[in-house]
Amino acid sequence: MNKTKGLTFGILAGFIYGFTPILGKLTYLEGSNPISLTFYRNLLSIPFFFVMLKYNNVPLKVTKSQSKQLAILGLLTSATALSLYGSYNYISVGMSTTIHYIYPVLVTAACIIIFGEKISRDKVVSLILSTMGITLFFEGSINITGILIAFMSGVFFAGYLLFMDKSGLNTIYQFKITFYTAAFSSMYLFIFGIISKNLVFTMTFKGWFFTVLVAVFVSFLANTFVALGVKYVGPTVTSIVGMLEPITSIVMGILFINEPVTLRNILACVLILLGVLIVSLSKEKANEDNL
Numbered sequence: 001m002n003k004t005k006g007l008t009f010g011i012l013a014g015f016i017y018g019f020t021p022i023l024g025k026l027t028y029l030e031g032s033n034p035i036s037l038t039f040y041r042n043l044l045s046i047p048f049f050f051v052m053l054k055y056n057n058v059p060l061k062v063t064k065s066q067s068k069q070l071a072i073l074g075l076l077t078s079a080t081a082l083s084l085y086g087s088y089n090y091i092s093v094g095m096s097t098t099i100h101y102i103y104p105v106l107v108t109a110a111c112i113i114i115f116g117e118k119i120s121r122d123k124v125v126s127l128i129l130s131t132m133g134i135t136l137f138f139e140g141s142i143n144i145t146g147i148l149i150a151f152m153s154g155v156f157f158a159g160y161l162l163f164m165d166k167s168g169l170n171t172i173y174q175f176k177i178t179f180y181t182a183a184f185s186s187m188y189l190f191i192f193g194i195i196s197k198n199l200v201f202t203m204t205f206k207g208w209f210f211t212v213l214v215a216v217f218v219s220f221l222a223n224t225f226v227a228l229g230v231k232y233v234g235p236t237v238t239s240i241v242g243m244l245e246p247i248t249s250i251v252m253g254i255l256f257i258n259e260p261v262t263l264r265n266i267l268a269c270v271l272i273l274l275g276v277l278i279v280s281l282s283k284e285k286a287n288e289d290n291l
Contacts, residue, residue: 006232010241013225018248030207034085039189045219049179074184076160084153090146099150104239106158126278133271161235
C-alpha cells in the first residue's frame with residue numbers, strides 16, 4: 001500500500017512539474033523573470049499550506065534542529081528552481097530539462113556510495129532505460145554556461161531529495177515541511193532579488209495569473225507530492241518516476257504551442273514509460289536479488 005501511495009505521489013509530481021516550463025515562459029513574456037517567478041511561487045503558496053495545517057489541526061511548532069534542517073531544505077529548493085529557470089536564458093527548455101535529469105543518477109549513486117545502500121536490479125534497469133529516454137530530448141545549441149547552470153539544478157535537486165530523506169524530515173507532516181520550505185525560500189529569494197535588483201513588483205494581469213498557477217500547482221501540490229513520495233518509497237524511486245515530467249512537457253507543447261511530434265520524442269517517451277513501469281511493478285526482493 002505504501003509503495004502504491006509513493007508511486008502515485010511521485011508520478012503526480014512529475015506530471016505537474018511538466019507544466020512548469022510553459023507556465024514559466026508565459027510569465028516571462030508578461031514581465032517576470034526567473035528570480036521573481038521563484039520568489040512569488042513560494043510566497044503565494046504559503047497561505048495554502050497554512051490553511052491545510054490549520055484545517056488538519058497541525059501545530060506550527062518545530063524543534064530548533066528541525067528549523068535548521070528546514071532552512072537548508074529551503075535553500076536547496078530555491079537553488080534548484082533558480083538554476084533551472086536561469087538556464088532557460090542560455091539553452092533550450094528541452095536541453096535544460098535533459099541535463100536537469102542527471103539528478104536520479106546522482107541520487108542513486110549517493111545512496112550506493114555514500115550511504116551504502118543496495119539497489120535492486122529492477123531499479124538499475126529502470127534508471128538506465130529512463131536515462132536513455134531523457135538523453136533523446138537533448139537538442140539545441142551548445143552553451144557551456146547554460147549547461148553548467150542546468151547541471152547544478154540537478155545537483156541541488158538531488159541534494160534536496162537526499163537531505164529530506166536522510167535528515168529524518170520526511171517523518172514530519174508533509175504540509176509542515178512544505179510550509180517552512182516555502183517560507184525560508186521566500187526569505188532567501190527576496191534578499192537575493194533585492195540585492196541583484198532582479199525582483200519585479202509589476203506584471204500584467206496575465207503574468208500574475210500564470211504566477212499564481214505556478215504557486216498552486218508547483219509549490220503547493222507538486223512539492224508536497226514529492227515529500228510524500230520520498231516518505232513512502234524513498235528518494236531513488238521518487239526520482240525515477242519523476243522522469244515522467246518531460247513527457248508532460250512534450251504533450252503540453254503539442255497541445256498548446258503546436259510543437260511537432262517526432263519519432264525521436266516518441267521513442268524517448270516509450271523508454272521513460274518502460275523504466276517507470278519496471279520500477280512500479282517491481283517488488284522488494286531478498287538480498288540475493290540486489291546488486
